[in-house]
Amino acid sequence: MALLKIARMGHPVLLQRAEPVEDPGAPEVRRLVADMVETMLDAPGIGLAGSQVHVPLRLFVFHLPSDRNDGTSLPPMAVINPTCEVVGDEQTLRWEGCLSIPGLRAAVPRSVRIRYSGVDCDGQPVGGEVDGLHANVVQHEYDHLDGILYPMRVTDFRHFGFNEEMSRFPPGPVQEAAS
Ligand code: NI
DSSP: OOOOOOOOTTOGGGGSOOBOOSOTTSHHHHHHHHHHHHHHHHTTOSEEEGGGGTOOBSEEEEEEOGGGTTTOOEEEEEEEEEEEEEOSSOEEEEEEOOTTSTTEEEEEEEESOEEEEEEOTTSOEEEEEEOHHHHHHHHHHHHHHTTOOGGGGOSOGGGEEEHHHHHHSOOSOOBOOOO
């Protein structure tokens, strides 16, 4: 396994629409996923998309640590060739960061509930109807596959800043989250 170099905002690979993974069971895909998980955990982050490691394919990895997810955790998993759709009209503001935009965070409008699907490296279906941090992370990572970075979704730039400053001067009440 290896730590991969993470592209930062400004690199054109982050703006590309990623291509489908032809064979999710291919050994090189499994190797890529393992490296992405290692890179994500090392960073540390809770989600990482292919484009962020200079591989513009439609896949991402994520995990849900219990301390950020109401006491329940989800181990690192891969979602390959995902679909993602909104369920209902309810939106919320969630704090997000991104490994490609280090040091910053913003309150981003997101759908509360989504339904997503994809396969893992064994070709097994993954996904479901989810809310909370799970829905937040999947929307953030899915956006990466379409070349969308979270600042493009920010509607109130007063809630966009450096982590260090915002920790010293906590902004208004938006829900805690991050990717
Ligand atoms: Ni990101």
